Amino acid sequence: MPDSLLTLTGVTKRFGALTALNAVSLDIAPGEIHCLLGENGAGKSTLCNVIFGIHPPDEGVMSLNGVPYRPAGPADALRLGIAMVHQHFSLVPDLTVVDNLLLGQARGILDRRACAVRVEELSAEYGLALAPFARIQDLSVGERQRVEIVKCLMRNPRLLVLDEPTAVLLPPEIAALIDVCRRVAARGCGVMLVTHKLAEIKSAATRATVLRGGKTVAVSSNPAEEIGVLVRAMIQRELGPLGHAAEAALGLSDPTPAEARAAERPHDIVAQIDGLSFLDSQGVKRLDNVTIEIGRGEIVGIAGVEGNGQSELSAILSGMLRPTGGLFSVQNTDLTGRGPHDVTAAGVGIVPEDRHAVGCVTAMSVAENMFLGRLRAFSRFGLLRRAAFHRAAADLMQRFDVRASGPGAAFSSLSGGNQQKAVLARELTLSNLAFLVAAQPTRGLDVGAVEAVYGHIREACRRGVGVLLISSELDELLAVADRIVVFYRGRIVGSCPASPAYRERIGVMMSGQPA
């Protein structure tokens, strides 16, 4: 094994009572692609931030090329040759690629031409196609990520850290990214690739480290052959009982063929979305003539790279946004342009994309969040009957396996998975539920919670509820939905049965080409 580039020994990081990293040891060699694996909340991002100097470690030591490394901030990390592509991009949208690259690098008068030449050199060297004078706001997510990577490469880093870089990419873009990683590593630079998808490890990693609950639980120097061991270490259970949705969430298995599920296509239409269009305040068409019919007991998945109209669609269906054209009706009740109250009354359950902003009131208790819309049922002479209210909440919490210290616990004290289960519990127990809109319902959840969320959604389906499932995780859609509709720039590009056989075709459609 080559000499170590970066070594971490016993690194511990605490945030208040939470120990995010517990005596983590790790080393990265020059020229290797080191995968860091773990579920959400395992401490991957914290570890990256410690390496990049954003958080100082509470205990433990780091050394870079054998010299003690104690960064006081990102500036130190950058100076010593550590560059990082963050999960959330930080590019200035109305500036060009070149201007974004020059930010913080140039002094005095800007030499845009020289920078453009350098971009073209790097593009050719690493296979990162980029137009130097394109504005960031006109670029796709994949192109923006390339800008971030070029930004790092311009500093000639010794270590490149990529935090969950594939979460936002189209399937062909993922392959291209892994190719870039290989080329970077081939030049002797260490690459740390953070992910929770195992397929990527198979194709790229030279070594892998698994984190769980802030601890290193497995290290493998032959990850492609030891996937099973790594997965067990990551989620701490045998693979057998894992459901399809969970496996798909890990990118591990090809989901079940949907033919079996779609065998009897229901003819009974529950919800009708007819020619829905939406122009935003800037006059940009966010939704363009979208027509979808959702049948009783059917799960229709909306696939597409984020930002292609999915958020607008779910906001319109929840009654939070007024469409500029088209109709939306549920069980023959016209709900076009009606507010959330009317939508809920018509039997539409909503699991919103941003549960903290619109799905719940985090400062209130679990019970209050579950029944905020149904307080009248627990009131007598205008006074709230707390005991009955808490009993009902405790019952729901048990049915949906919402783990909290009790119905009176603050909603904000729950983990993301339990918060989502509580929101689902509320929406799925609407007395006249006919149609459920679930937008990114598994975002930020760990594998166990993903399985539970989809279990509840499937259960509702069996009762005849129609479901519109919006997700940027194609594998999850393939595992759960009956039919997939692909969005691109607010339009429907095409649709097909949710079967792994169509994966390639869906990938093509996600990039806007009809297949």
Add this chain to the structure above:
Amino acid sequence: MISAESAAVFIGSSIRLATPLLMGGIGELVSERAGVLNMSVEGMMLTGAFAGAVGSWATGQPILGLAFGLLAVLPVALLQAWLSNTLRANQIVSGIGINILVLGATTLGYREIFGERSSDEIPGFGKWAPPFLGDIPVFGQAVFLQVWIVYLGLAIAIGTALVLRFTAIGLAVHAAGMEPRAVDKSGLSVRGIRYGAVTFTGLMSALGGTFLSIGDIHTFTEGMTRGAGYLAIAAVIFGNWRIGRTIGACLLFGAATALQFQLPAMGVDIPNALLIMLPYLLAFLAVAGLVGRQSAPASLTVPW
């Protein structure tokens, strides 16, 4: 019909009346582009006007008055920068607070210092016309004979436009207002940039203020800025946060103010009160978003 003479006078007085707005507006533009809505332009201008007048009166030298005005605004600007960056206070509330504080402080100072001598003229700057331009018949004297601060203001406006467009500082200022995270990740200090931008607003506003007191009319009166700072902010919005359009908006407001004096002189019978309203009405329309599409910096008023 409008005679060439009155047109020349109108243009000249439009430029003169636009000058304080232009300086405050350029300063405010830089601050807003960096992400700080600096509501205290009014107070900063008043500080400059008062300190400039005191300095000039005490030393007999208008240039020392100008220097004193620029110096006196620094604590006000740093207070605004500290409140809106370090303390993350609400930028609108803190800015208005500063305006009220400065109005009180300058009124008190004025009564204490000038009390019985309020009719004395304060030494001020003379007028100057650039060679050749001043010799143009009819227009030369009426348009180009101005206090030299007017030309300084125009030069700074052009210089600021060039810096914003072609230098690393301009890039950093723009990024600090659009996507401060990008600035931080690239190793620059968002707070440093914003402190600098607010200080620049202070200096520019003070320059506009001193022009009012010792450039234009050679005296100081209580609350003499009379909303010029707010008009400067409106000009930035009217200009859609672009420097060329902001300069245009300042000239438009200046022209609207000049009409107050011009129309009655030409014998047009419009109630004066309506004319006084005109620049503020234009500003109101701009702020209400009725003029064109607005694209404010994404992180405006969001502390870092």
